[in-house]
Amino acid sequence: MTPPQRVLVTGVSNPLGSEVARRLSTQVPYLFGCDVNDPVSALEDMDFVHADTRQSVIGKLVRQLRIDTVVHLAVVIDSPREDRATHETNVIGTMNVLAGCAGPSSPVSRLVVKSSQAVYGARPEYPSLIVEDSAGIGRADSPVSRDLAELEQLTHDFALRNPGCRVARIRLGYRMTRETSLGRYLSLPLVPTFAGFDPRLQLLHEEDAAEAIARAALGDQEGVFNVAGDGVLVLSQAIAIMGARATPVLPPYGRWASRVAVRFATGVRIPAHMADLLMHGSVVDCSRLQTEFGWRPTYSTRAVLDAFALGQTEEPIESPSPPQEYELQVYLQRRRRERRNGHGSAALALSR
Amino acid sequence: MSRLPADDLYSGTQSQRRRTSRNARVVNAPPPLLRLPRTMRRLQRQAPMLAIHGLSELSGRLRDLTGHELIDMARVMELMQFVYRQQQLARRGADYAVDDFGFDAEWTESFLPLFKILYRDYWRIETAGIEQVPAAGRALLVANHAGVLPWDGTMIKTAVFAEHPNPRHVRALVASLFMGMPVLSWFLRRTGQTVGHPDDTRRLLERDQLVLVFPEGVRGTGKLYQDRYKLRRFGRGGFVSTAIRSGAPIVPVSVVGSEELYPMIGDATPLAKLFGLPYFPITPFWPWLGPLGIIPLPSKWRIQFHPAIHVEVHPPEAADDQNLVMALADQVRDTIQQGVYENLKLRRGVFV
Numbered sequence A: 001m002t003p004p005q006r007v008l009v010t011g012v013s014n015p016l017g018s019e020v021a022r023r024l025s026t027q028v029p030y031l032f033g034c035d036v037n038d039p040v041s042a043l044e045d046m047d048f049v050h051a052d053t054r055q056s057v058i059g060k061l062v063r064q065l066r067i068d069t070v071v072h073l074a075v076v077i078d079s080p081r082e083d084r085a086t087h088e089t090n091v092i093g094t095m096n097v098l099a100g101c102a103g104p105s106s107p108v109s110r111l112v113v114k115s116s117q118a119v120y121g122a123r124p125e126y127p128s129l130i131v132e133d134s135a136g137i138g139r140a141d142s143p144v145s146r147d148l149a150e151l152e153q154l155t156h157d158f159a160l161r162n163p164g165c166r167v168a169r170i171r172l173g174y175r176m177t178r179e180t181s182l183g184r185y186l187s188l189p190l191v192p193t194f195a196g197f198d199p200r201l202q203l204l205h206e207e208d209a210a211e212a213i214a215r216a217a218l219g220d221q222e223g224v225f226n227v228a229g230d231g232v233l234v235l236s237q238a239i240a241i242m243g244a245r246a247t248p249v250l251p252p253y254g255r256w257a258s259r260v261a262v263r264f265a266t267g268v269r270i271p272a273h274m275a276d277l278l279m280h281g282s283v284v285d286c287s288r289l290q291t292e293f294g295w296r297p298t299y300s301t302r303a304v305l306d307a308f309a310l311g312q313t314e315e316p317i318e319s320p321s322p323p324q325e326y327e328l329q330v331y332l333q334r335r336r337r338e339r340r341n342g343h344g345s346a347a348l349a350l351s352r
Numbered sequence B: 001m002s003r004l005p006a007d008d009l010y011s012g013t014q015s016q017r018r019r020t021s022r023n024a025r026v027v028n029a030p031p032p033l034l035r036l037p038r039t040m041r042r043l044q045r046q047a048p049m050l051a052i053h054g055l056s057e058l059s060g061r062l063r064d065l066t067g068h069e070l071i072d073m074a075r076v077m078e079l080m081q082f083v084y085r086q087q088q089l090a091r092r093g094a095d096y097a098v099d100d101f102g103f104d105a106e107w108t109e110s111f112l113p114l115f116k117i118l119y120r121d122y123w124r125i126e127t128a129g130i131e132q133v134p135a136a137g138r139a140l141l142v143a144n145h146a147g148v149l150p151w152d153g154t155m156i157k158t159a160v161f162a163e164h165p166n167p168r169h170v171r172a173l174v175a176s177l178f179m180g181m182p183v184l185s186w187f188l189r190r191t192g193q194t195v196g197h198p199d200d201t202r203r204l205l206e207r208d209q210l211v212l213v214f215p216e217g218v219r220g221t222g223k224l225y226q227d228r229y230k231l232r233r234f235g236r237g238g239f240v241s242t243a244i245r246s247g248a249p250i251v252p253v254s255v256v257g258s259e260e261l262y263p264m265i266g267d268a269t270p271l272a273k274l275f276g277l278p279y280f281p282i283t284p285f286w287p288w289l290g291p292l293g294i295i296p297l298p299s300k301w302r303i304q305f306h307p308a309i310h311v312e313v314h315p316p317e318a319a320d321d322q323n324l325v326m327a328l329a330d331q332v333r334d335t336i337q338q339g340v341y342e343n344l345k346l347r348r349g350v351f352v
Helices: A015-025 A058-064 A083-100 A143-161 A181-186 A206-218 A235-241 A254-268 A272-278 A287-293 A303-311 A322-340 A343-352 B007-008 B012-018 B038-067 B073-090 B105-112 B113-120 B150-162 B184-190 B200-204 B238-246 B269-275 B290-294 B318-322 B322-346
Strands: A006-010 A030-035 A047-050 A069-072 A110-116 A166-172 A190-194 A223-227 A244-248 B124-126 B137-143 B170-174 B210-213 B249-254 B303-307
Touching: A006 A015, A015 A030, A015 B269, A030 B269, A047 A143, A047 A322, A047 B210, A058 A083, A069 A083, A069 A206, A069 B170, A083 A143, A083 A223, A110 A143, A110 A206, A143 A166, A143 A254, A143 B150, A181 A272, A181 A303, A190 A235, A190 A254, A190 A272, A206 A223, A223 A287, A235 A244, A235 A303, A244 A254, A254 A272, A322 B007, A343 B012, B038 B073, B073 B105, B073 B113, B105 B113, B105 B269, B137 B150, B137 B238, B137 B322, B150 B170, B150 B210, B150 B249, B150 B290, B150 B303, B170 B200, B238 B249, B238 B318, B303 B322, B318 B322
Parallel strands: A006 A030, A006 A069, A030 A047, A069 A110, A110 A166, A166 A223, A190 A244, B124 B303, B137 B210, B137 B249, B170 B210
Antiparallel strands: B249 B303
16 A cells, blocks of 8 residues: 555545544645535645535546545534435535546546534434444434535445545544534533433544545545444433533423524524434444454544533633634745745745 | 632732632521521430430330331331431532442442331331352343332342342343433433343343343233233243343343232323323223322232253354244243242232
8 A cells, every 4th residue: 555645635624634634644645625615724835726516626636636535524424404406415415526636637536525423313222432434324304414424335336436546534523613514512601411311422633534535545444434432421420511501491292392482592503313312222332443444533522522511611712713823824825836846946035 | 609809819808808808707597587496406306216205205105105116116216217317418518329230239238228118117028048149240130020019129129138148239120211210210220220232131131130020021911810820921032132142141030029019900091101101001990099099008029039041051042043042031021921820829818
């Protein structure tokens, strides 16, 4: 296995994407990122391209830039809205990326696709620790789970039809940040819970998620991998750690009404797959990740929540406004290109 | 969560500074407006001790009068301990850990005094062959199932924890149906049960746990009174395959007395369908007496643990040999059925 030379990261502007790019930038000679939105933080060693995966530009991009490794992170796994746009991004976007990487003329020999634990859904009849090959995937009835199942099926078919390309699907566990539904939900001072249910939760730290994807991009392991923190917490325990109070007010039947009620009362949207999670819980088995990657997430479920609870008390750092960052990025890219062309010092002198 | 802003520490007047100083002493809460006299407060504090003194006095008098132990002080102290333990556990907040299956050993053990009262005083259970349960290492306990509600599982768990020289927790497997019900879903998991899935059985056995399985399932609990002590089909022998794969011996367990808890004279199938239950029992007391109908009758119980059937001598490949598996399943079933008949003969009557 040759180490990757030219890596393309799609969806690089979301927080996870930029973290993955930051990790890869020190390991990879040529790093390219594409997204619809401008990246939030500038990365000197990355070339940023405005490209939408929902259009068929990836094929051209991959061939023009002679990309050998594609990290597909333009997948929405936790959206407050479950609308057509999410479906377009997840299914049509992935379809375009796969089409771009397929075929004999494609230089791509490694593909990493982001997915989520949400693909399993949460059901009472599932085993306590779900393994990657569990039957019943795709039977989940929430829009996100359905999209993810379809996306994974497409990826699986791609892997079968393109034996020259080594494909890994990374199923990330539920993450706790200010942006995720679970993070917003557990940040409420009074947390509405389903009466008579206290499910087990398993969480994944943002750093571990990025590290898993970066390792997958640099490695050549094939197949599906669960990534989630060690150990479990029960929901009431998690709420206690957050210093909040559980209010078991949601009836276990008629979940749609409960979700609407929570949204009106607290402003937090609970996606359908999370309503299932908050009733039945979902815990995955990460032993395949450990045996094949020789690595396991460093944060346990408890540590993830402790870190999140600690971070809640601190003010978020004001991020610089994106347009400035983008201009800086363009400037740095230009400077690097000029340096590579051999008249770096002159260009620098001019720009000064 | 509220922190002192650092800027304010050394600004403001003397009195303000004293209030925000880190060296400030902790001041007791102001006394409530209405305060009971000192004697009353002392009485309030000493009430539990006084109650115990009074009870022991009464117990002694009654013993002298009647010559029988009418109030057993040991039992009373156990109950007091139970209440005290529950108070202690309520105060631990999030400071506890559950295993991957959601089992909280500390919390489970706190309920033991209650179940011991049922075990010794209500059903007067006689247990034989407890030494057949291995003191360490894995084993699969297989028992007959009866009596509408799974009291037999509770009592087998209590027997192994209370009578075994090396108290161990038994992890019972539960139908997924109950895992989706409010309250039951978390209570069963918190007390060590898990869903009846082959993956879960294998995982628990590999962690050297004692696993209890009722191969009859709801067919056993939902049978009519006229069919009592006639064992139903033992599933498809899946428990034998799992035991062979995990290298665990099978310990057959016969339970007598559980059939008479709720003598089921009919099954209201339409009602069962309406509530999504496997059966809706009609007994002489349920549903006519409302909640009182849930009180089980005080039948006389016997539990017998049989010598282990060492299925672990077979290689793991033998688990796929359906012929062998069914033969072993029948052997286990016959052992249990024989044990049930023998124990019925040893019992003098249903309630004595």
